[in-house]
Amino acid sequence: MKKTGLFLAFALLAAGTASAQKKHFDYKFYGQIRTDLFYNSRSNSETVDGLFYMYPKDEARDPNGEDLNGIPSGNFYTLYTRLGVDVKGPKLGHGIRPSAKVEVDFRGSGTSYSTVRIRHAYFNLDFKKHSSLLVGQTWHPLYGDVAPDIMNLNMGAPYQPFSRAPQARYRFHQKKFQLTAAAIWQSQYLAVGPADNKVGTVSTKKSQDFLKNGLTPEFYLGLDYKTPHLLAGVGVEMMSMTPRTTSDITKENSAGDTYSETYRVHERITSLSYEAHVKYQKESFLLAAKSVLGSNLTQTSTVGGYGITATDPVTGEQEYTPLKTSHTWVNVMYGKKLRGGLFGGYLKNLGATEKVNGLIGAGLDLDQLATATAEISYNLPNWKFGVEYSYCNAWYGSNDEKGKVVDTHRVDNHRIVAVALFQF
Structure with missing residues (x-):
């Protein structure tokens, strides 16, 4: 894998000098x-x-009442060094x-760090009649053109949807309006589903299979209003996936002995998500939400x-309903050489x-x-040095009959990040 990473790095370097050829x-x-x-x-x-x-873990008390998750930690990494x-x-x-873009970093995947990972890999066709077609991997449309400016x-x-995904994205521009339509698949950022095919399983895993077996990509449709300083828009996303294709169900015979049977099942969970975004930027000021x-x-x-809302008693086939979550963020930044800002989610x-x-x-x-x-940062041409403090509190509890969380308690985390960045 390291040899592959070195090869990609040298290939990118070679591409930078190949214009004469x-x-x-x-x-x-x-x-x-x-x-x-x-x-x-x-x-x-x-x-x-x-x-x-992401967020602090819940309390986990040992027999002495000590919180097993109340352990501070810190580290130093260079994994998000990039070439493109x-x-x-x-x-x-x-x-x-x-046009085309290839960009890699050294984050790796899963728990394998310091290996090359593709961030962006796509080609884009700009048509003279105010439209374009992008095919390849880039930011998920829910991430889009409005994201926080934080360290x-x-x-x-x-709070902000975060994913880079393989997709086919079409955009149409007319005066100050932009229409975006995309079909999206999954590669590095995966949906969560049941860890096995047993009836009632709630342990989970991340896998491409849930969307792949559903035979339907995600779909996104969005509309933006754009001026030199303002971007505002709305979007809707649909995903339809298959949690299981087979069901392992345990049954009992007349003698009271249990046995297991596997059935072919036809399951599907379809969900709709909606988003609205705005960004205003002029000179040294930025406001985004x-x-x-x-x-x-x-x-x-x-x-x-x-x-899970229902289970067939014979085959174990399950029916599902999506859980809804509301998440909102606001970001304000000001300055150039000395730049400061606030973020709330x-x-x-x-x-x-x-x-x-x-x-x-x-x-x-x-x-x-x-x-x-x-946060506050000191910026020079090609250089950035900054420090960011983040305070997060999370309310944990138990789920009621509709999946809402009740009987909550709060846990907190204080996070400090120091960044040094050289761009070329």
């Missing part, structure tokens, strides 16, 4: 060296060994202008899922619209989350 092609090589030093006051739900931070190349190719027929690598998750009413958006680094578990007898997803015992962040 490819007629009518333009190449722009870029990258960054990023270092992250962080501290947390307790254990958290996180990935990349704490670099991608932007390519412009010769025009195709009828004035079509092709934490989670970019506002779980987004609000999402999400249903089963676990593939975008947030919380949620779905519940709030998330609420809204539960299901009908009774459930089992929940499948992530963060389902969370009632609400709230985060407040303050």
Whole structure:
């Protein structure tokens, strides 16, 4: 894997100097060296060994009453160092202008760090009649063109949907309006589903199979209003996936002995999510915000899922309903050389619209989350040095018959991040 990473890095370097060899092609090589030093006051739900931070874990008391998750931690990483190349190719027929991007970092996947990972890999066709077609992997449309300007690598998750995904995205521009339509699949950021095929299983795993077996990609449709300083828009996302294709059900015969049978089942969970976003930017000032009413958006680094509403007594086939979650964030930044800002996020578990007898997803015992962040950075050409403080509190409890969380208690985390960044 390390050899593959070195090969990709050298390939990107070679692409940056290949313009003299490819007629009518333009190449722009870029990258960054990023270092992250962080501290947390307790254990958290996180990935990349704490670099991608989500929210504090619930209390877990030992026999002496000590909180097993009340353990502070910290580390230093360079995993989000990046290399990339932007390519412009010769025009195709009828004035079509092709371009492409390949960008990698060294985050790896899962718990395998310091290995090359594809961030972006796509080609884009710009048509002369105000439209474009992008095919490949880039930001999920729910992440879109409005995201917080913060130092934490989670970019506002779980309040901000966070995912890069394979997709086919069409955009149409008319004066100040932009229409976006996309079909999206899953690769690195995956939906959560049942860990096995046993009836009533609520233990989970992340897998491409849930969307793949549903034979339907995610769909997104959005409309934006754009001026030189203002961007405002709305969007809707639909996902329809198959939690299980077979069901393992335990039965009992007349003698009282139990035995197991496996049945082919036809299950599906379909959900709709909605979002609204706005960004105003002029000179040194930035104001951005987004609000999402999400249903089963676990593939975008947030919380949620779905519940089991009914089970066939013969085959074990299950019916489901999505759980709804509301998440909103606001970000204000000001300055150039010396730049400071604030970020605030709030998330609420809204539960299901009908009774459930089992929940499948992530963060389902969370009632609400709230985060407040303050940062300051010193910026020079190609350089950035900054410090960010983040305070997050999470309310945990138990689920009622509709998946809402009741009888809550609060846990807190204090996080400090120091960043040094060199861009080229």
